[in-house]
Amino acid sequence: MPIEAELKARVRDVPALVAALDERAKAEKATYRDRYFDSPDGTFTSAGHELRIRTVETDGGVRNVLTFKKPSVDVASGSKPEYETTVGDADAAESIVVGLGYRLMIAFSKQCSNYRWHEAGRDLLATVVTVPEIDGTFVELETIAETEGDLSAALELVRATLAELGIANDDLTTELYTDAVAASESRG
Known part of the structure; x- marks a missing residue:
């Protein structure tokens, strides 16, 4: 069961972070x-599950990804078992999901800069993120733990790498973008 070992943080010094990431990858x-x-009654999400359709637009093209995440297996990081697959048509995938009884909860866009590299035997992905509805810039750093027993080692590498990138433990957050966007929209 693959687990997304990920930590997210608010970024205090964006130019310094970008410079440090540029040294690792393009x-x-x-x-x-x-x-x-x-689910219509909200119990799917309140139980910690996530169901998402993501359309990723890059200079290289467009791809759509259907993602299902189980509840967190690590409370401190929020790391979750994750299953993803590419889908050809995001609107058709949404029709299927809605046809199965789910409802659209929230939709939003993220502007991202992705940095991929290999370190300590693991593939790492750092994503610098801005969301129009949320103040500030975030960084997400992740790798995949193949099992729950591997999660501690994976998170240790993620924490150490974030520290090397100038991200302090006080900057870490487990707040979900969905919650932050929903709060922003409710303030209207």
Whole structure:
């Protein structure tokens, strides 16, 4: 069961972070258009599950990804078992998801710069993120833990790498973009 070992943080010094990431990898700019779904009574999401259709737009093209995440297996990081597959048509995938009884919970876009590299035997992905509805810039750093037993080692590498990038433990957050966007929209 693959687990996304990920930590997210607010970025205090964006130019310094970008410079440190540029030393590791070349940035790929992308726009993520995310649609999250929930059961009609909200119990699917409140139980910690996530169901998302993401359209990723880059200079290289467009791809659509259907993602299902189980509840967190690590409370401190929010790391979750994750299953993803590419889908050809995001609107058709949404019709299927809605036809199965789920409802669109929230949709928003993220402006991202993705940095991919290999370190300590693992593939790492750092994503520098801005969301129009949320103040500030975030960084997400992730790798995949193949099992729950491998999660601690994976998160240790993620924490150490974030520290090397100038991200302090006080900057870490487990707040979900979905919650932050929903709060922003409710303030209207």
